[in-house]
Amino acid sequence: MKPAAEGVIAALVERGLTVATAESLTGGLVCAALTDVPGASAVVRGSVVAYATELKASVLEVDRELLARGGAVQEDVARQMAVGVCRVLGSAVGVATTGVAGPDPQDGQPVGTVFVAAALEDDVVVRRLALAGDREAIRLQTVTEALACVTALLG
Template identity: 65%
Template sequence: MSRGVVARLTELGQSVACAESLTGGLVTARLVDTPGASVVVRGGVVAYATDLKGSVLGVDAQLLAARGAVDGAVASQMALGVCRVLGADWGLATTGVAGPDPQDGMPVGTAFVAVAGPDGVRVKRHQLQGDRATIRAAAVDAVLDLFARMLG
């Protein structure tokens, strides 16, 4: 899937950046594993700590205080923020709970992925199953799948 999005971005002359919490850099790593990625991948921000989502990516502090980090609106603001911070046409974001314990009132396996682009932002909620590694890998697949569909 990463080959397809890198190829499509290259065709379009556009770039991508990633804002990652749940996936801890795995989305960016998957993209840069693809030959030619250096032409289109601007970089990534791993904002694992909740406060970094606000201070680095510009996620609204009141939103974080009210809902916590595991939220669709937070994912949306992360995707928009990474576009702004890294100067990319597209922003991908992941936030969620890999376990072993629930977080912010959300059960293990809850994941929000977001893609921000020229036509706005799309966010999807997923309830993923498995251990930490499986949940994180599934979130990578989910955000890249959403991105591929938005790229056309």
């Protein structure tokens, strides 16, 4: 995970971009991975941990009807979280995580269903993941995939 975070920080510094995270199931782990890299303060703006569905709407401005129709574990929710955190924290790049780490299914989705997203202006990359393992493994895999999503966006 550390090499991936280092790569993201280096790419952001090189391009003169800032980043913020909007996290649900990872509870701040993506931001923690980024801020573990020396020099991260030059590009990391902060994080919104919107664990509760209501916070996704009230803080990150995810569409309330979308959340009411299908819950928090959806591709469009991840997309809107990534875009929303850019607005809320004033960053160029937003990265978002939403999904089910377990132990129980949520919003009709099985454990291991995760969406990660990265946004830069009008360009948004969203990935649907079907992860295996226990709660900790799913959360750590999500961090790795979220960082990979940012790397793909910055490509």
